Amino acid sequence: MEKSVRPAVLQAISSIRERYFEPITLADLASEVFVSRFHFSRMFADATGVTPGRFLAAVRLFEAKRLLLTTSLNVSDIVCSVGYSSVGTFTSRFSNAVGLTPTQYREPQVAELLVAISPNLQRLPPLRTLRAAGHNCASLQPGTGTLAMDLGLPEGSAPADTLVGLFADPVPQCGPVAFSGMAEMRSGELTIPGAPAGRWTAIAVAQHRPGSAGPRFSIGYSTVQVAPSGRSTARIELRAPAQTDAPIAITLASKQSPYTQRMLASQRPHLRSAA
Structure with missing residues (x-):
């Protein structure tokens, strides 16, 4: 690339x-x-x-x-x-x-739930830590949609602990509005329940098992549209991190930023009328 x-x-x-x-x-x-x-x-x-x-x-x-x-x-x-x-x-x-x-x-929980991707720092929290924190720990409020992500991991890569989050910003600084993860995953489907309706940037991060010829970490981006209800679908092709990727460091313990709150409000007219 x-x-x-x-x-x-x-x-x-x-x-x-x-x-x-x-x-x-x-x-x-x-x-x-x-x-x-x-x-x-x-x-x-x-x-x-x-x-x-x-x-x-x-x-x-x-x-x-x-x-x-x-x-x-x-x-x-x-x-x-x-x-x-x-x-x-x-x-x-x-x-x-x-x-x-x-x-x-x-605060200690920030570091415990940190996702980081850069040339010099690549980190994914253990999935057991995410489960202990709660599935929607980073969400402002749960949505009513379900997003089925078809993930394509790099060819020849080992199974990976994989995390996919939905973000209001293509270069996120705060936690996702919804996320899901799976241990020892190969290419296939990962479902994100409780996804808010709207247009989001989906970012997938995978930490591969050591011992394969493929990348140790891989990452992928996609713009996705989530329907207010029912099942939406999207696909992400993961690859090794590149120099052209802006560095990411987000904690799943974070509260939503004012920017994300405005995005959510703009994508839910009934919330605007109630404000």
Whole structure:
């Protein structure tokens, strides 16, 4: 997959990952790869699915989450380490995106229920931990639809503990509106009950059993439409993580962010009229 991505995009992604703590601008990235800002933005979005600014923000928030969970640095030190100049601005943006304050993010359950995919950190919580937490622990409120996901795991890969979540944002920072998981899964169907009606980004993550020639982790994305009732269907083809994937670190213990609440409200007219 990465062989088909323009070298300019991969170079820009490398710069973002290496210099995310600096005040990088779109003009800076475009000039590094010798193309116009407009052409660079379009090229980058075609390759990654998001704008350069969204990708940079995802890298910064990922690193902030990593530091909150793995170090004892105070929040002001972390703010400086990830490229923000104001603690207040960082705290506001973090809380709005994640649904938890930076301090709340250090609660033990956040780390226990963390799903992380990046070049240097790949993690899926044990499915027994998810079951103990409750199937809808990350949901704002359960929906009435059922989504049957047809999952295609990479060819030659070993069986995998697999998790599929539905998100309001293609680069999620908070927990899914619905999710389901299965241990030792091969290609096949995984059902997500209690899915809210609407259009969502489905993200599948699989942690494969060691000892095969295939990837240790695989990931897949798909835009899905869930009907208000009955059974909806969709398919995701999983693959090894790529450099063009924006990093993901979400906890299934998180509350819904204001953004997800607005998405849910906009997709349920009866809720808007009752508000």
